[in-house]
Amino acid sequence: MSVEVTNETAWQIDGKIFSDLGVWVMSQMRVSTQSDLTIMFVDPDPIAQLHMRWMNLEGPTDVMSFPMDELRPGDGGTEMEGVLGDIVLCPWVAAQQALAAGHSTMEEMMLLTIHGILHLLGYDHVTPEQERQMFGLQRQLLLTFFALRQGAGARATLPAGTPDALAEWDREHAAGGKTAK
Structure with a gap:
């Protein structure tokens, strides 16, 4: 499995x-070891542009997923192989949600990240039943990953004095502090 991570923000992210998380989740979902995934961290403006272009929704959002080969989870006997797709995350929106x-x-x-991978695998949360299934699975995957990596304790931080890009985006677009979900 290949998971490429790109950080185009001021955030210091390991x-x-x-x-490791992407590889582990894909293996848990029985996606082939020959499959590829890209995870990209971006500022509010690029994700807002993607949000408008692909969802016709204004403003920055937390995560967007772009499937490539429309892989689905393996069934235990087979593993799905191909390019899983791309996940784009905005740490600024994530920080706001984490605080809340x-x-x-x-x-x-x-x-x-797990949420994005599940979307790439065809999971959704449009109906209450889909939401229960997807959110339950993402919680289970995250807690299991944490349990297996005790003491990892990594943090995402901003260098001192870094301006708040989400607040700047809001000011520039007169959104009044609203971000899309």
Whole structure:
């Protein structure tokens, strides 16, 4: 499995943790070891542009998934092979959500990574039943990953003095602090 992690933000993020998480989740979902995944961290403006282009929704969002070969989880006897796709995350939105949820930005970004992978595998949360299934699975995967990596303790941080890109985006677009979900 190949998981490429790119960080185009000022956030200091350990890409290896996200690569390891991607490989582990894909293996748990029985995606072939020959499959590829890209995880990209971007600022509010690029994700807002993607959000408008692909979802016709204004403003930055937390995570977007772009499937390539429309792989689905393996059934235990077979593993699905191909290019899983791309996940684009915005650490600024993740930080805001983490604060509201009472956990770290890193935990939120890891949750969003799993969420994005599940979307790439065809999971969705349009109906209440789909939401229960997808959110339950992402929680189970995240907690199991944490249990297996005790003491990892990695953090996502910003260098001192880094301007708040999400607040800047809001000011520039007169969104009044609203971000899309």
